[in-house]
Amino acid sequence: MAGFVHILKLCVGADSVEDLVDWHRTHPSPYPTGERRHVTRMWPKREAEVLAGGSLYWVIKGVILCRQRIVRLEEIDGADGVRRCGIVMDPEVIRTEGAARRPFQGWRYLDPGDAPRDLPKGRAGDSALPEDLALALSEIGLR
Template structure:
């Protein structure tokens, strides 16, 4: 299975991501879906779109850590207000936490093979989530 990975800019935590995805300009109503889907804008259209849509997800890097994923529902081209072409990644509204993993900054998106992707967290934390900077420091220490 093939996935994408992308940085989330301007978001400090999973809670911030949830709130951001509820804003109208970050969602789209598309044919065949009763609900509005979260959307990510990007420039390049993935050449392996069909493979991605066969069960792939978008993994999200927040504060230097891969923290979650969302299943890819559709990938579409768009024409922006300035006339340039872009791409919309339409996502499942369900945010799936994954085992935190450090990730250095990069531009745009990258392909991520299933073998290299962090596993989903299979249990809900029993305490409040740690702040992302503290979680990053602990992860880098191997704790």
């Protein structure tokens, strides 16, 4: 079986995982199944690997804190005639261990070996490490 790869994206406008969950709650899904869609300009060249088990990992205030499983990619034609990629995700937001990431534009691939582990269900309410501590730990190789 071919391997898979994740996508890493900044969660602009959210200060916490709760903000992302609240946004999902207050903005209805366009799908009857409740799936969520994030539209981005670039289409993944590694589409098959993304769809073979990848998730969209969200960076919130400089730290990866959660993910959503990618279900499919949809072609979206903007009013400006530019083709965009709709990343359709499972509605469940899965909290992860905190992993610091410096700011970047667009999105990046994230190899499964570099992805933070999911938090056990019982720890879903745990707060993230402070951003400066998470950054310091990441710089010395500890997550």
